[in-house]
Amino acid sequence: xxxxxYLVCIFFVLIFPMLLxxxxxxxxxxxxxxxxxxxxxxxxxxxxxxxxxxxxGGNSSKSFGTSASTPTPSSTSxxxxxxxxxxxxxxxxxxxxxxxxxxDREESNLFKKKNxxxxxxxxxxxxxxxxxxxSKQFDDGYITLGVADxxxxxxEAGYDSSAISRELCASMKSKFESLTDRSNLSPKQLLxxxxxxxxxxxxxxIGGTTACLGILTPDKKLKVANLGDSWCGLFRNYQLINxxxxxxxNFNTPYQLAKIPRQIVRQAEIEGRRYIIDSPSMADEYExxxxxxxxxxxxxxxxxxxxxxxxxxxFLKDQIxxxxxxxxxxxxxxxxxxxxxxxxxxxxxxxxxxxxxxxxQKYLGGKADDITIVLxxxx
Numbered sequence: 001x002x003x004x005x006y007l008v009c010i011f012f013v014l015i016f017p018m019l020l021x022x023x024x025x026x027x028x029x030x031x032x033x034x035x036x037x038x039x040x041x042x043x044x045x046x047x048x049x050x051x052x053x054x055x056x057g058g059n060s061s062k063s064f065g066t067s068a069s070t071p072t073p074s075s076t077s078x079x080x081x082x083x084x085x086x087x088x089x090x091x092x093x094x095x096x097x098x099x100x101x102x103x104d105r106e107e108s109n110l111f112k113k114k115n116x117x118x119x120x121x122x123x124x125x126x127x128x129x130x131x132x133x134x135s136k137q138f139d140d141g142y143i144t145l146g147v148a149d150x151x152x153x154x155x156e157a158g159y160d161s162s163a164i165s166r167e168l169c170a171s172m173k174s175k176f177e178s179l180t181d182r183s184n185l186s187p188k189q190l191l192x193x194x195x196x197x198x199x200x201x202x203x204x205x206i207g208g209t210t211a212c213l214g215i216l217t218p219d220k221k222l223k224v225a226n227l228g229d230s231w232c233g234l235f236r237n238y239q240l241i242n243x244x245x246x247x248x249x250n251f252n253t254p255y256q257l258a259k260i261p262r263q264i265v266r267q268a269e270i271e272g273r274r275y276i277i278d279s280p281s282m283a284d285e286y287e288x289x290x291x292x293x294x295x296x297x298x299x300x301x302x303x304x305x306x307x308x309x310x311x312x313x314x315f316l317k318d319q320i321x322x323x324x325x326x327x328x329x330x331x332x333x334x335x336x337x338x339x340x341x342x343x344x345x346x347x348x349x350x351x352x353x354x355x356x357x358x359x360x361q362k363y364l365g366g367k368a369d370d371i372t373i374v375l376x377x378x379x
Contacts, residue, residue, distance in 0.1 A: 083131065083132065083133035083134070083166075083169045083170045083172075083173045084098060084132065084133060084134035084145075084173075085134070085136065091137045091143060092137060092141055092218075092379075093141065093216075093218065093220060093378065093379050094137075094143065094216055094376055094377070094378060094379060095327045095376065095377040095379060096134055096143075096145065096327070096374065096375070096376050097326075097327040097328040097330070097331040097332075097374075097375045098132055098134065098331060098372075098373065098374050098375070099328075099331035099332045099334065099335040099372075099373055099375070100126065100127045100130060100132065100335065100370070100371065100372040100373070101335050101336070101339050101370070101371050101372075102122070102125065102126065102127060102128030102129075102130070102370045102371075103128060103302070103342075103368045103369050103370050103371075104368070105122065105123060105128070106123075121160045121162050121163065122150075122152075122155055122160070122161060122162040125162050125166070127162075127370060127372055128162065128370030129149065129150035129151075129152050129155070129161050129162045129165060129370055130147065130148070130149050130150070130165060130300045130302070130370040130371075130372035131147070131148050131149075131150070131162070131165040131166045131168070131169040131372070132145075132146065132147045132148070132169060132298070132372050132373075132374050133145060133146060133169035133170065133172055133173040133213075134173075134374060135173050135176050135177055136177055138177075138182075140182060140183070140218065141217070141218025142176075142182040142183070142215060142216065142217060142218065143215070143216040144172065144173070144176045144187070144190060144213065144214065144215045144216075145213065145214060145216070145298065145374050145376070146169070146172065146187075146211065146212050146213025146214055146232075146298050146374065147169075147211075147212055147213075147230050147298045147299065147300050147372050147373070147374060148164075148165035148168050148169050148209045148210060148211045148212075148230065148300075149165060149209060149210045149228070149229075149230050149300040149301060149302075149370070149372075150162050150163070150164055150165035150166075150207055150208070150209045151207065151208035151209060151210075151254075151256055151258075154206060154207050154208065159205060159206045159207060160205065160207070161207055163203060163204045163205065163207055164198065164204050164207035164208065164209045164257070164258075164259060165207075165209040165211075167198045167201060167203050167204050168194055168195065168198055168209055168211060168257070171193075171194035171195075171197045171198055172190055172191065172194040172213060175190060175193050175194055175197070176190055176215075182215075185215065186215070186223060186225070186285065187213045187214055187215050187223050187224060187225035187283075187285070188225040188280060188281070188283050188285055190213065190215070190225075191211055191213060191225050191227070191280045191283060192280040192281070195257050195280050198259065199259050204259050205259075205261075206259060206260055206261060206264070207258065207259060208256040208257065208258035208259075208260075208276070209228075209256060209257055209258075210227060210228025210229055210230045210254050210255070210256055210257075210300075210301075211225075211226070211227050211228065211230065211257065211283070212224070212225075212226040212227075212228070212230035212231060212232050212244060212298055212299075213225055213226075213298075214232060214296070214298065216290075216376070220289070220290040220291070220378060221287060221288065221289055221290060222234065222286075222287070222288045222290055222296060223285070223286070223287050224244060224285065224286040224287070224288070225280075225283040225284070225285050225286075226244040226245070226247070226283055226284050226286075227247060227255050227256070227257065227278065227280065227282060227283040227284075228246075228247055228248075228254035228255045228256055228278075229246045229247065229248060229254035229255075229301045229304070230298070230299065230300050230301060231243065231244055231246070231297075231298070231299050231300075231301070231303070231304045232244045232286075232296065232297065232298050232299075233296070233297050233299075233309060233312070234288050234290075234294060234295075234296055235294065235295040235296070235297070235312070235313065235316060236291065236293070236294050236295075237293070238295075238313050238316050238317035238320075238321065239313060240309040240312070240313060242286070242288050243309065244284060244286060245284060246304075247282070247284065249276060251354070251355075251358060253276070254301075255276075255278045255282060256276060256278055257277075257278060257279075257280065258275060258276065258277045258278070260275050260277065265277075290378045291378060292378055292379065293377070293378060294377070294378040295316055295320070295375065295376065295377050295378075296375070296376040296377075296378075297312065297373055297374070297375055297376075298373060298374040298375075299371075299372065299373045299374075300369075300370060300371065300372045300373075301369065302338070302342070302367075302369035302370050302371035302372065303338055303371055303372075303373060304350060305349060305350055305351040305367045305369060306338050306341050306342045306347070306349045306350060306351065306366050306367055306369075306371075307338060307341065307349075307350065308350050312334075315334055315337065316330070319333060319334070320377075327375055327377050330375065331373060331375045334373065334375075335371050335372075335373060338371050339371060341366045342366035342367055342368050342369065342371070343366055343368065344365070344366045345364065345365045345366075346364055346365070347364065347365060347366045348364055349364075349365060349366045349367050351367040352364050352365055352366075352367070
C-alpha cells in the first residue's frame with residue numbers, strides 16, 4: 001500500500017507537470033476545467049523537429065501571454081506600418097478594403113538576445129506578426145494583394161518575428177509595381193522574386209512566414225498562390241464556391257518560407273534537429289473566374305482558426321445584403337467579431353474542433369492570434 005501511494009505521489013509531483021509542460025510547448029493548451037485556461041493560446045511551431053522522424057511536430061513553440069496593460073492598436077490604424085495606400089477602396093472593377101487587429105501580447109524576456117533592451121517590434125506593429133499588401137492599380141487594370149503571417153516562435157528567441165512578413169509584403173508590392181508588363185506574371189513568380197529579395201536583405205535577420213496572394217486581372221479573373229495556412233476564399237451570392245487548401249507539415253505547423261543563418265542551421269543539424277525551410281515553388285496555385293457581386297477574402301489563420309466558412313457566409317450576407325454596409329465597414333466589423341470570439345472561452349472555434357478531432361477529447365475556446373484580412377468586391 002505504501003509503495004502504491006509513493007508511485008501515485010511520484011506521478012503527480014513529477015510526471016504530470018512534465019506532461020502539462022509538453023502539451024503547452026506543443027502549442028495546444030486546451031480549454032478545460034482541469035487547466036483553467038480561458039482561451040487557447042498557441043504559437044505555431046517555428047520549425048524545429050527531429051530529423052529522424054517526419055511525424056514529430058517538435059516542441060519548440062511556446063505560448064504567448066495576454067496583458068490588458070499592453071495597448072492594442074485599432075484596426076483602423078495608419079497604413080504607415082503596412083503596405084497599402086489609403087486610396088485603395090475604389091479601383092476599376094474592384095472595391096477593396098482591409099482590416100486588422102493584433103492580439104494582446106506582452107514583452108517576453110525568455111531567450112532575450114544579449115544587450116537587447118528594445119521592445120519587440122510585434123508589440124509596436126498595428127498588425128502584430130501579420131502583414132498585408134495592396135498594390136496600386138495601373139492603366140493595364142492589374143492589381144496584386146494578399147496577406148502574410150510571421151511565425152511567432154522566433155520572437156521568443158529574441159528576434160523580430162514580424163520583419164519577414166512585413167518585408168515580404170513590401171517586396172511583393174514594389175516588385176509588382178515596378179514591372180512594365182504584368183499580363184504574364186503569376187502570383188507564384190511574384191512570391192519567388194520577393195522572397196529572393198528578402199533573403200538577401202539586411203532588414204530580415206531571421207524568421208519564417210506563410211503567404212497567400214493574388215493577382216486580379218482586368219478581365220475579372222483571380223490568380224492565387226498560397227503557401228502555408230493563410231487562406232483565400234471566393235464567395236458568390238454569399239456562398240463559398242472556391243477556396244485555397246491549408247498546407248501543413250503537422251498540426252499547427254504550416255509550410256513556411258524561412259530565412260535562417262547557416263550557422264544556426266548547422267548547429268541544429270549537429271544536435272539532430274532541422275528547421276522547416278520551404279520554397280515558393282511549393283505554393284499551390286489557383287485561377288478563378290469572377291462575376292459582378294463576388295466577394296473575395298484573403299485572411300491569416302487568426303480568422304480561419306476561429307471561424308468556419310459558414311460563419312463567414314452568414315456574416316457577409318447579413319452585413320452586405322441585409323444592412324447594405326460599405327465594404328470598409330464590413331471588413332472592420334468582421335475583424336471585431338473574430339476578435340470577440342477568439343477571446344471567448346466557450347466558443348467552438350475551428351482550432352478547438354480540430355484539436356478535439358485529433359485527440360478524441362472535447363476542447364472549447366477561441367484561439368488568440370493576430371487577425372488580418374483583405375476584402376474585395378467585384379464591381
